[in-house]
Amino acid sequence: MNTKKLTVVTLILLSAKISFADPLIKKEDKPIINQVSEETQKNNAELEKYYAKLKYPPGFYEGAFLISFMGGGTLAPSGSFISHEKNYDNSLQYKVVTKEVGQDYYPQSSMRNDQPGLYFKPTYTPGVASQFDFEYGWKEKIGLGFTVMQNSMNAKRQDVIPGLSYYKEYVDPIPRERTIYRGNSMSFLATYHPVPRNFFDPYLVARAGVVSFTGEAHSGLTHDRFVYSNQITSGIGSIVGAGAGLNIYLGRYFGIKAEVDYYREFLKADQFSMRTLNSYQAMIGVFVNLSNVQYRLEQY
The missing domain is CATH 2.40.160.20 (Porin)
Structure with missing residues (x-):
């Protein structure tokens, strides 16, 4: 009987540990994902701004x-x-x-x-x-x-x-x-x-x-x-x-x-x-x- 109780307690503790661990991992990962996304958006914005300035570049082109x-x-x-x-x-x-x-x-x-x-x-x-x-x-x-x-x-x-x-x-x-x-x-x-x-x-x-x-x-x-x-x-x-x-x-x-x-x-x-x-x-x-x-x- 004691063995059964010990096994049940052990399973409950493992379940609790896994349940608490998942949010922690997601919480740690979320800022990294957001950080990469913001950096990419910033770089894309800079590129768009740069190429917008070169809408009419030096040299000959259609519309010159x-x-x-x-x-x-x-x-x-x-x-x-x-x-x-x-x-x-x-x-x-x-x-x-x-x-x-x-x-x-x-x-x-x-x-x-x-x-x-x-x-x-x-x-x-x-x-x-x-x-x-x-x-x-x-x-x-x-x-x-x-x-x-x-x-x-x-x-x-x-x-x-x-x-x-x-x-x-x-x-x-x-x-x-x-x-x-x-x-x-x-x-x-x-x-x-x-x-x-x-x-x-x-x-x-x-x-x-x-x-x-x-x-x-x-x-x-x-x-x-x-x-x-x-x-x-x-x-x-x-x-x-x-x-x-x-x-x-x-x-x-x-x-x-x-x-x-x-x-x-x-x-x-x-x-x-x-x-x-x-x-x-x-x-x-x-x-x-x-x-x-x-x-x-x-x-x-």
């Missing part, structure tokens, strides 16, 4: 809106527009040397009749080019937009003085500086950015559009005595180009850029039906990402 300005120079111009003017200069040189055009303004003592006329070699110098680009991130790596560009070309050369005399042509005594071409173009652009969302953003670009231009040109290889000006009128045409460039972000809002392009222009005016002008351009400038600027303003 870049406005850029570049300036530079035109290199190695060529094409039928230039070659025609140079052929005109060669024809005029022959007429000056053979005295088919007048140079009576020189003192008679400085030029004998047996001497050739005075002619100076012409020089052609490209002018400064400027360009505005407006580009929108249509896709992650593809941008669309438009370009407004101006470029020019100067020449220092002699020419027949229009309208001085209908019966006899007179040439400039010394070369004069002339703007033979000044074009203003507006073209659509498409870009490809192989490395989006990066501080160093190389890209390829293609453009196509229209151009209006002024300057000086001749309809033929000899001077037309019926005209009173060599000024180009009604100059219009089309322009296509391709190039490569690099955007370097100095932050999420702006940066510097450089670009090299090849352009081909198809020109026509009252003085001629169709001539081409080819050129390379090297440009450098700055850009602003308006998407990031707008997002920054929204944070205030």
Whole structure:
């Protein structure tokens, strides 16, 4: 009987110990679980806050809106527009040397009749080019937009003085500086950015559009005595180009850029039906990402 009572008491004590032990274990475990959960939530909140700031990160991406300005120079111009003017200069040189055009303004003592006329070699110098680009991130790596560009070309050369005399042509005594071409173009652009969302953003670009231009040109290889000006009128045409460039972000809002392009222009005016002008351009400038600027303003 005593043995039975002892066994019953022992079972009761073990049951009580287990019953009291379970809550203690759970009580000890509960703060640890809560502590881990709070730490995780805090970390997740910090990450969400961090990535929210990078909603518009540096580099190119879908939805980016870049406005850029570049300036530079035109290199190695060529094409039928230039070659025609140079052929005109060669024809005029022959007429000056053979005295088919007048140079009576020189003192008679400085030029004998047996001497050739005075002619100076012409020089052609490209002018400064400027360009505005407006580009929108249509896709992650593809941008669309438009370009407004101006470029020019100067020449220092002699020419027949229009309208001085209908019966006899007179040439400039010394070369004069002339703007033979000044074009203003507006073209659509498409870009490809192989490395989006990066501080160093190389890209390829293609453009196509229209151009209006002024300057000086001749309809033929000899001077037309019926005209009173060599000024180009009604100059219009089309322009296509391709190039490569690099955007370097100095932050999420702006940066510097450089670009090299090849352009081909198809020109026509009252003085001629169709001539081409080819050129390379090297440009450098700055850009602003308006998407990031707008997002920054929204944070205030």
